Amino acid sequence: MDILAEKTLFNFPIPSEIFWIMLAAGIIFFFTFAWIFHHHWNYYGIEGNSKVFAKSLFWIGSIFLIFTMALAITAFETL
Amino acid sequence: MITFDKDEHIVFEVRKHWFLIASELSIVAIFAMVPLLVFAILSAIPVEFDLGGNIFGGFVAFYAIWLLVCWVAGFIFWTNYFLDVWVITNKKLVDVEQRGLFKRQISVLELDKIQDVTSDVSGFVATFMDFGKIHVQTAGAQREFYISDIENPNEVRQKLHSALIRNRAL
Numbered sequence A: 001m002d003i004l005a006e007k008t009l010f011n012f013p014i015p016s017e018i019f020w021i022m023l024a025a026g027i028i029f030f031f032t033f034a035w036i037f038h039h040h041w042n043y044y045g046i047e048g049n050s051k052v053f054a055k056s057l058f059w060i061g062s063i064f065l066i067f068t069m070a071l072a073i074t075a076f077e078t079l
Numbered sequence B: 001m002i003t004f005d006k007d008e009h010i011v012f013e014v015r016k017h018w019f020l021i022a023s024e025l026s027i028v029a030i031f032a033m034v035p036l037l038v039f040a041i042l043s044a045i046p047v048e049f050d051l052g053g054n055i056f057g058g059f060v061a062f063y064a065i066w067l068l069v070c071w072v073a074g075f076i077f078w079t080n081y082f083l084d085v086w087v088i089t090n091k092k093l094v095d096v097e098q099r100g101l102f103k104r105q106i107s108v109l110e111l112d113k114i115q116d117v118t119s120d121v122s123g124f125v126a127t128f129m130d131f132g133k134i135h136v137q138t139a140g141a142q143r144e145f146y147i148s149d150i151e152n153p154n155e156v157r158q159k160l161h162s163a164l165i166r167n168r169a170l
Helices: A016-043 A048-078 B018-044 B055-083 B124-129 B153-169
Strands: A008-011 B010-015 B047-050 B085-089 B092-098 B104-110 B114-120 B131-138 B145-151
Touching: A016 A048, A016 B055, A048 B055, B010 B145, B010 B153, B018 B055, B018 B145, B055 B092, B085 B153, B092 B145, B114 B153, B124 B131, B131 B153, B145 B153
Parallel strands: A008 B047
Antiparallel strands: B010 B085, B085 B092, B092 B104, B114 B131, B131 B145
């Protein structure tokens, strides 16, 4: 008997709207923390290269992840 | 925001050792990899999921939001690390304690109130990574100042002592 040939199938359909809601929540989450970090880094006196580096890294990384998520949801829907 | 007098300048700043922030960020990195591990296990066992769409797209969408949370958590740790600092000027010591994003305590101590400065390195990791505690004893009933897990505490003690001598010579 070939055990590997038998795969158990779990039918668990997820509406793509759930992913879009997750994306919206992620964007709200990102902007909330971007605002908090912006306040802390400016008001509490992080200066120079550290601030520029942290700010750039935070924005580039976050936007990349949000964009990737949007693309992945589109790929999920197209099948 | 820390404000200084016109004739005041920063002599040096003291932060916690990089080993601490590296440890915290390592934990975040391990959390970031958890979905990959779960995905790898599910791919290895004879189970198939029908999610009503492209399963890889669904996984990437979920993983991207997971990574976004880890990414923000990493920056919270970094912000706490960076804002938790001792600023030593030619007149005073400013102790900024950042505990989480929404708890910040600032204490100011005039250099001429300092009586004694002690450095303390204890433990295997602290000895080899060269981090420890600085303890400042003040005159009168004022509170004691200390900062733990700072890099090279002996050198910091010497620099602080030099700043005290310069301050008293003025």
